[in-house]
Amino acid sequence: MRAALVAALVAIIVGAAASACSVDGSSDDWPPTATPTTGASAAPGSTPLTEPVEAPTQLKVAFINLLSPLSRDANNPVASDTFDQRLEIVIEELRAFNPDIVGFNEASWTKATGSAAEKLAKALKLEFQYARANPWFPGQTQEQSDETVKLTGFEEGELILSRYPILRYERKALNPRTSETGEGRAALHVVVRVPGLAETIDVYITHLTGADEKVRAAQGADFLTFVSATRGSGPHLVMGDLSELPDRGVAQALVAAGLVDAAAVFPGIVPIVTCCRAAIIGEQPGLTLRTDYIFVTGLPVESVGMFGLAPRKRADNSLVYASDHNGIQVVLRLAGAAP
Template sequence: MKRRDFLGIAGGALATTALSAYGQNAPLALRTVSYNVLAFRGFPRTEGNRDALGAAHSRLPEITARTLAAFKPDLITFKEAPYEKKVKRFAEALGMNYAFFPGGWKGDRTYPGGFPGAIITRYDITYSENRPSAGEAHPDTLYTRHLGRAELSTPFGKLHVITTHFHAHKQEVRLEEAQKIIELIESLRTTAPVLLQGDLNHTPDAPEYQLWKNAGLIDIGAKMGIGDEPTYPVTEPRIRIDYIWATPDLAEKAKDAAVLSKPPFVPDPKNPASFALSDHMPVMATFSD
């Protein structure tokens, strides 16, 4: 597939077919997307898509921006963000502001730069903080991927947004990461609603999930009827590990939610030269009075 063909999918067919599929024509107050973008690498890498992926690689920030622009998001959070300069390119392509959050782990040859995160939004970012603490400083073992927060000025007034990416292999670490974020949310929710978006690396039947529920947070995907839809991996979706959670005062405004599961968020099964934008699918939610 040539790059111009891929761009055509992202900006043409997607904008006409997927808008209808996900109810884009209604007036909206706040639409948010949580997305593990695999550092804008594209996925998977195969013999069949080598040329197409190679041709598109340098423009994946703009391709991804153009693809997501069809859904008219107001807020996007990244997991496994690329270097900050590419996040800036993505934000500029959408005319948005951004806050960048370096991870605790600085990376290696396979993952240069580690697993940073970002908040990208058309709203004013009035405050942002990397690796915010709910009290004492976080140990180095926590949030080795990332944890960041920002305060936004939105149509709902002030909104606290937290983005995070939990440890992939150690449940005991994830449980502690969740508990620290719950403490942080408790301190924030007294002043404004809180939105938590992340690749949490746990499924809905895990103890970590129950912690969020016990803290009074609402799983927007489950609330809107898509709680059984997998978000990973794009080549054979089988598990749900990407979430949008909200405090009840915001959750009551939820109008819809979706896992974006059409090309180019997944490979086109009819085209062996195609690739997905990431190994995860984005999760989207809409809130309105």
């Protein structure tokens, strides 16, 4: 899906450049500030939440690829037209799960749909950090990327929400790019302090390309190097749409590095399937594959499940799904957990 987004972005940029020579940066619809390209920083913007008096005994973690509202086909606005309702489905199901940490791929801002990050954080009452993936073209600085966002009226990237204080964060642009003329991939790392744990938790999210296996393998290797170089000594979580099955290279490399694939802890009991619907409108066949993951170290897995499986009725009585992916939800044990 993300390749389609960048193709559309390129078309928008070309069209906008032909009709305008300057950009008005005073829009009231400006999206949340993207994270810097390098270095780890203290988390800005969101107000730290009050830390619970009692230490929790569980950590609830969820992840979903949201399906961006921007489509390659201007004559097929379904992803955009349904975005608000689809986001409400995600919010409703996450409220029922009551997660402590949530990750999202294809978290977007557009002039038409607004900021998914801000809507999700407000509705779920969680802190957030966001890392822009696109538009961020080769050689651009943060400021130049910001200008491109203003010009195109769109951005998308990786998002992490947390019930507990986010102490610092950093963005990593993955190499190689999926397309040197446009599409980029990014990773986001946040450090979270959970009451009762002696050490902080490192949380990572990324979304690898599905277009080219060699490129995906190289992006995966770059991501794993990033994780290895920045992780602390405490527990850590890795989540995202890796665009490949559990027995393939990147997923297996993460397992070989010592991470536990949470969905594989209870094989055969409830198959975790996340990918991918051909359409989000109308009744769709059940999914049979998994390309989405929550990996963990240092915290035992108590249960694994899914969300976003069932469609909801629209005003015209047609059915709409939350995304072309199902989400994953995991409950981890904190009481007595080893760091």
